[in-house]
Amino acid sequence: MAILRAVPPAPTAAVSPLAGYGILLGGQTIGKGRNVILSTLHKSLKEKVPVLRRCFSGATLRPICCSSATGDYPLLADARVIYGVAPAMGHNRESHPESHFRVPAIVDALEKMELDSKSRVNEVFQLQSVKPASLEDIMLVHTKSYVTGLEKAMDKASEQGLIYIEGSGPTYATSTTFQESLVAAGVGIALVDAVVDASKITKNPPTGFALIRPPGHHAIPKGPMGFCVFGNIAIAARYVQRVHQLKRVFIIDFDVHHGNGTNDAFYDDPDIFFVSTHQDGSYPGTGKADEIGAGAGEGATLNLPLPGGSGDFAMRTVFEDVIAPCAQRFKPDIILVSAGYDAHVLDPLANLQFTTSTYYTLASSIKQLAQHLCGGRCVFFLEGGYNLQSLSHSVADSFRAFLGEPSAASQFDNPAILYEEPLEKVKRSIQQIKHLHSL
């Protein structure tokens, strides 16, 4: 990994993007904030030990403090959604689509639509204190030379404001990128802990949603790529195998781009099934139908490139004819989801025609699949999605699906902007995959 060139620091935003994100900021603020939260936790513990203890992971003693407007700390097992927020406010480049405005836009929408933890005291939990992922966690997926090289590059990023990393797609880094990327991966791990622990005491545990950045599914074992620094979902998959002894992990990636990093991390692994839908020919150009895994992992990777213009019909058919039967045959212990919202018709980076309604259907269907196959254990990880409105509305409607409430997509979706899907091409692509994978 080498530094290509430096660019000047971006000007400070007029309105501080840091407001309201206390402990989950990058750099040194994290440790300071965590201490504050932990001292609050100690005080709370004296008063609420019997209930709050349920918010700790038994396997790891990782602190999972869940917020509640009343301070009553209802049982996590009764919640329908648990989410964590890691907006990576210091990892930002002005005018870049993968910006620090993305996660706050989602959080604002959840608050306005009364889908956040403060509005839904018993149903929606937010992780309040999360440990950054350890280097050991990260190196279950990434090479030591990449991880240590990136950490060292932070000095240069501090001096120069912002750097690009050679051969990475391009991926930028600022002085806080390393630490904030550890926090993002840590939120994914903490959600896995919470959902797995809840599944031990209920058949209907909450669905996890990691509202994190930088995204992860393009990051390859030996480096960053395509705006992604660490493979958050891949790291969580290895973690759940190692710590929770959940061997069989089913990963669904519905981002508009191929999840090449996750693909590469598990290409020869028969215990991690990776299915990716993406727009044919889009970045990074990998993920052809005949890329099906190798060695012992042959058949445990399913790539389904969709023709440009594919939309709601395509994705519903893919779910029913490909994803669900694949998962039923694989018999997973947990389902993890690379949830990218850049296949939305309004997204600027691609040309598919998913709608907010498509994302509601996907979230609802995946939750049901997890309930049917693996005790409801399911965690979503934010990947792409660059139109802040369609991104935040689609995530909000996913929350409604997890809550078992009707979709509000009709208030946002505009059918007049949709054009006819290439139905014959879509059907041919699906038939080809069903043939290749004997479905």
Ligand SMILES: [Zn+2]
């Ligand atoms: Zn994407």
